[in-house]
Amino acid sequence: MQHNKITGxxxxxxxxxxxxxxxxxxxxxxxxxxxYDALYDYTRGEKKCFDHILVRHEQAAAHAAEGYxxxxxxxxxxxxxxxxxxxxxxxxxADAMLDSTPIVVIAGQVPITAxxxxxxxxxxxxGVSQPISKWSYQIRHARDVAWAVSRAFYIARTGRPGPxxxxxxxxxxxxxxxxxxVKVDFVRSYVPYPKLDNExxxxxxxxxxxxxxxxxxxxxxxxxGNAQQELKAFLEKADIPAGRxxxxxxxxxxxxxxxxxxxxxxxxYAVNLKEQECDVLIAIGMRFSxxxxxxxxxxxxxxxxxxxxxxxxxxxxxxxxxxAVVADCKESLPALxxxxxxxxxxxxxxxFKPLDEQERIKVIEPAIHPQDGPLLMGEVVNxxxxxxxxxxxxxxxxxxxxxxxxxxxxxxxxxxxxxxGGLGTMGYGMPAAIGATFxxxxxxxxxxxxxxxxxxxxxxxGTIMEQQAPVKMILLNNNYLGNVRQWQDMFWHRRKxxxxxxxxxxxxxxxxxxxxxxxxxxxxxxxAAVSTMLAADGPFILECAIKEDDDxxxxxxxxxxxxxxxxxx
Amino acid sequence: xxxxxxxxLLVYSENVAGILNQITAVFTRRQVNIESLNVSASSIPGVHxxxxxAWSNEDQILKITRQIxxxxxxxxxxxxxxxxxxxRETGLYKLxxxxxxxxxxxxxTVRRHDASITEVNPTYxxxxxxxxxxxxxxxxxxxxxxxxxxxYTRSGRIAVTRGKQEQVSEFLEQRxxxx
Numbered sequence: 064m065q066h067n068k069i070t071g072x073x074x075x076x077x078x079x080x081x082x083x084x085x086x087x088x089x090x091x092x093x094x095x096x097x098x099y100d101a102l103y104d105y106t107r108g109e110k111k112c113f114d115h116i117l118v119r120h121e122q123a124a125a126h127a128a129e130g131y132x133x134x135x136x137x138x139x140x141x142x143x144x145x146x147x148x149x150x151x152x153x154x155x156x157a158d159a160m161l162d163s164t165p166i167v168v169i170a171g172q173v174p175i176t177a178x179x180x181x182x183x184x185x186x187x188x189x190g191v192s193q194p195i196s197k198w199s200y201q202i203r204h205a206r207d208v209a210w211a212v213s214r215a216f217y218i219a220r221t222g223r224p225g226p227x228x229x230x231x232x233x234x235x236x237x238x239x240x241x242x243x244x245v246k247v248d249f250v251r252s253y254v255p256y257p258k259l260d261n262e263x264x265x266x267x268x269x270x271x272x273x274x275x276x277x278x279x280x281x282x283x284x285x286x287x288g289n290a291q292q293e294l295k296a297f298l299e300k301a302d303i304p305a306g307r308x309x310x311x312x313x314x315x316x317x318x319x320x321x322x323x324x325x326x327x328x329x330x331x332y333a334v335n336l337k338e339q340e341c342d343v344l345i346a347i348g349m350r351f352s353x354x355x356x357x358x359x360x361x362x363x364x365x366x367x368x369x370x371x372x373x374x375x376x377x378x379x380x381x382x383x384x385x386x387a388v389v390a391d392c393k394e395s396l397p398a399l400x401x402x403x404x405x406x407x408x409x410x411x412x413x414x415f416k417p418l419d420e421q422e423r424i425k426v427i428e429p430a431i432h433p434q435d436g437p438l439l440m441g442e443v444v445n446x447x448x449x450x451x452x453x454x455x456x457x458x459x460x461x462x463x464x465x466x467x468x469x470x471x472x473x474x475x476x477x478x479x480x481x482x483x484g485g486l487g488t489m490g491y492g493m494p495a496a497i498g499a500t501f502x503x504x505x506x507x508x509x510x511x512x513x514x515x516x517x518x519x520x521x522x523x524x525g526t527i528m529e530q531q532a533p534v535k536m537i538l539l540n541n542n543y544l545g546n547v548r549q550w551q552d553m554f555w556h557r558r559k560x561x562x563x564x565x566x567x568x569x570x571x572x573x574x575x576x577x578x579x580x581x582x583x584x585x586x587x588x589x590x591a592a593v594s595t596m597l598a599a600d601g602p603f604i605l606e607c608a609i610k611e612d613d614d615x616x617x618x619x620x621x622x623x624x625x626x627x628x629x630x631x632x
Numbered sequence: 633x634x635x636x637x638x639x640x641l642l643v644y645s646e647n648v649a650g651i652l653n654q655i656t657a658v659f660t661r662r663q664v665n666i667e668s669l670n671v672s673a674s675s676i677p678g679v680h681x682x683x684x685x686a687w688s689n690e691d692q693i694l695k696i697t698r699q700i701x702x703x704x705x706x707x708x709x710x711x712x713x714x715x716x717x718x719x720r721e722t723g724l725y726k727l728x729x730x731x732x733x734x735x736x737x738x739x740x741t742v743r744r745h746d747a748s749i750t751e752v753n754p755t756y757x758x759x760x761x762x763x764x765x766x767x768x769x770x771x772x773x774x775x776x777x778x779x780x781x782x783x784y785t786r787s788g789r790i791a792v793t794r795g796k797q798e799q800v801s802e803f804l805e806q807r808x809x810x811x
Binding site for chain 1: 645646650653654657661691694695698699701702704705706707804807808811
């Protein structure tokens with residue numbers, strides 16, 4: 064009799080292959096060893112169909128999966144062991160939840176006979192991950208593998224995407240079963256694409272048609288819905304200026320004439336002020352984060368608010384809407400475009416210009432074209448953007464590096480930004496950039512980090528070295544936790560409580576990992592150094608010794624009204 | 633700030649482990665206390681029904697309801713005020729049989745409150761009362777006056793909507809049709 068049975072681990076490989084997985088980021092350990100043994104055959108020889116990237120810390124596996132997902136539009140996969148292995152991924156899972164990033168984290172777990180006994184490396188993973196994941200499931204038997212994996216990917220990638228956790232017990236990895244593929248494309252309790260409400264659509268169109276001062280707020284939802292073209296058609300037909308959230312930056316090309324900049328606390332001046340002047344506000348795939356709205360009580364009270372979102376629970380969560388269109392914007396935007404009139408709002412758009420000019424003179428020019436003094440973050444970002452022809456993928460860490468980078472980088476193509484928006488995860492940058500290079504090997508990946516965030520996942524230099532992942536790391540070193548330092552200066556009486564850092568010699572660190580390195584201390588060397596970095600085939604660290612106490616401006620201080628945005632301190 | 637009212641959430645979920653945790657976590661995150669909670673089978677095979685009451689305002693309860701419904705294995709979540717529901721709770725009162733026999737007013741009180749005596753033995757007498765919260769509490773207060781109560785407990789609320797069917801059955805039929 065022929066032996067057709069396979070193990071649960073082998074079933075996992077087949078199920079992942081069936082989901083189209085090509086790359087996974089992981090770290091082995093006790094409870095996931097049967098799976099890693101099965102993976103061995105799938106990463107070499109004739110059965111090879113996966114690239115497995117061995118990270119140096121599980122947190123990086125989750126962030127790399129996030130970066131991969133963000134750039135590729137596919138589900139990112141992290142594979143880790145139980146206990147500390149998977150608790151290390153929780154930051155990435157929470158990050159993916161807040162930023163709607165589709166990842167599947169597969170973790171080993173002790174066998175079911177040991178569950179609840181405080182066994183070695185046992186943690187109640189479903190319990191700890193449920194509040195921060197879209198779905199969390201424990202696979203207790205091999206027969207559930209095909210179903211659970213397919214359901215996990217279906218849930219992660221559909222509707223509003225998010226992280227899914229699979230807690231894979233060791234007995235389920237070793238049990239033998241007959242293989243039967245399962246494809247989940249329906250869960251009766253889960254409606255990923257709500258039905259478009261035509262009545263709401265007509266009311267939205269009427270508001271837009273009668274608007275004198277319409278303003279669109281574009282979020283990542285547009286990119287997640289692959290509705291960039293539909294967005295352009297909508298904006299262009301009604302001639303609506305559009306601000307973008309930080310995560311939505313590449314949903315509309317930077318040079319599009321209707322792009323009026325970035326929203327939020329450190330976004331562009333005009334669009335922040337105009338949120339308080341517009342008569343109709345059209346939010347598309349964004350969630351009115353507190354970093355966008357400032358003081359919610361005074362936010363856009365004068366405007367009729369239209370909210371297009373795929374997630375019903377976002378409607379009226381932060382800002383009360385007048386019309387909610389709950390649907391995939393890939394569907395709702397063209398339907399809305401068909402109902403709106405051709406329009407022209409030249410005078411309204413022109414009213415942004417004097418404010419833009421104020422910001423340009425007071426903030427932008429001094430930041431990107433300083434004449435003297437120490438090197439500034441803004442000019443480094445601007446130089447990298449220009450020399451990469453505004454076409455690189457931007458990855459940032461969190462803090463001033465992120466705010467300067469998102470302000471001054473430019474985007475031509477979709478899916479060109481990876482940044483931790485909701486959770487604000489320091490340490491995200493380097494591993495997310497690794498993920499981005501595997502998602503788009505043909506594109507330039509530029510990762511801006513501060514000296515704080517660089518050291519939060521500094522061990523990933525090992526992954527970069529081993530994979531020769533072509534991450535262009537721009538280390539904006541001011542020997543400070545700059546963003547906190549800025550807040551201390553502004554709001555905490557300049558008491559710099561634990562924000563000054565004694566840094567290591569990054570040149571020696573780069574040397575240790577065999578990664579090419581340059582340091583720039585003066586303006587005159589910047590262009591040449593950036594060119595050298597961008598021309599390098601593999602990874603590169605460009606350390607920039609920047610001004611110690613540069614501040615990100617403009618700024619709406621926390622809790623203040625968006626129209627109180629400050630151009631100077 | 634709106635005045636707080638007692639709301640009843642009816643939540644229907646698939647019969648899988650861990651849903652209760654997910655539901656209560658939504659309340660915790662929004663700093664709303666659950667007043668009472670009852671979980672049981674529903675009229676639909678494989679679907680569980682949660683009846684949850686909480687004091688809150690409509691804005692908050694709407695957000696809570698949507699966050700609950702967003703959970704993958706939650707089929708439907710809706711919130712109601714008392715006028716939209718048929719509501720029952722049950723009170724159990726364990727009384728001293730000695731005192732019940734000594735004082736006939738105790739039995740009269742039980743009857744006046746439309747409660748029933750379900751078990752009697754020489755030591756204790758079990759009285760049961762179903763009704764609305766205040767009726768059950770009012771019987772407790774009356775009995776307590778006689779100093780005869782050994783134990784008292786009140787169940788969580790159960791409720792059905794005043795409409796004909798479980799709202800959720802229609803939804804599930806539609807889902808299967810559009811599959």
